[in-house]
Amino acid sequence: MKGLDYVLNTFAYIDTNKVGAAGASYGGFMIDWIEGHTDRFKCLVSHDGVYNQTSMYGATEELWFPEWDFRGTPWSNPEMYQKFSPSSYAENFKTPCLIIHGENDFRVPYTQGLEFFTALQRQGVESKLLFYPDEDHFVQKPLNAELWWNTLQKWFARYL
Numbered sequence: 255m256k257g258l259d260y261v262l263n264t265f266a267y268i269d270t271n272k273v274g275a276a277g278a279s280y281g282g283f284m285i286d287w288i289e290g291h292t293d294r295f296k297c298l299v300s301h302d303g304v305y306n307q308t309s310m311y312g313a314t315e316e317l318w319f320p321e322w323d324f325r326g327t328p329w330s331n332p333e334m335y336q337k338f339s340p341s342s343y344a345e346n347f348k349t350p351c352l353i354i355h356g357e358n359d360f361r362v363p364y365t366q367g368l369e370f371f372t373a374l375q376r377q378g379v380e381s382k383l384l385f386y387p388d389e390d391h392f393v394q395k396p397l398n399a400e401l402w403w404n405t406l407q408k409w410f411a412r413y414l
Contacts, residue, residue: 255292271296272414276406278302278354279362279391283340286370289351290343297413299406301354302362302391305370307339308332313363344373350380352409354402356389382409 262270274297277285282303289298304310308328311320321327324334336342351374355367367383374381384405386398393402 255294258294274298274410274414276301282362285351286340287343289349289370289374290340290346293348295349297409298349298351299354299409300351300367300370302356302359303353303366303370304340304362305366305373306341307335309369310362310366311335313365315360341369341373344377347374347377347379350413352382352384352405354384354386354393354405356386356391356393358388358390361391 258273262268262273273295275285275288275295276299277283278301282300284303285298285300286303286305288295289300307320307324311317311328314320320335324338325331326334328335351370353367353371353374355362355364357364364385367385371381371383382405384402386393389395389398393399
């Protein structure tokens with residue numbers, strides 16, 4: 255947020271009423287986090303973001319990071335998992351969000367994107383899910399990449 259403040263205060267040509275944010279992987283987690291903590295953005299894009307730290311723990315192939323970051327497992331330190339889970343702040347969601355996820359993503363399982371999308375939809379927050387049954391943590395197939403770019407561009411054009 256301090257970086258955003260700097261950019262908006264430094265560059266007069268930026269329209270401060272048309273600011274969006276996008277992120278993938280850890281950046282996707284940050285977008286999920288931002289969704290529940292600020293309304294400074296006109297729209298968001300979350301690609302392969304972690305939404306629910308507890309369910310993520312039980313589904314990922316990478317356990318070292320959560321056990322290190324949260325100082326244990328969800329049953330030995332549930333407070334840390336809850337505190338740093340975007341799902342804990344779902345009641346604050348209000349910014350339109352595009353969620354992108356691949357079914358073959360074993361680092362951040364696609365159910366994280368589905369959980370996030372469901373929370374947005376159930377609260378009436380403008381949202382869209384772009385789901386790839388044949389991609390993993392990265393969109394690599396040329397036609398899928400073209401769809402990714404076109405969908406992203408249309409999302410930003412709609413809100414910005």
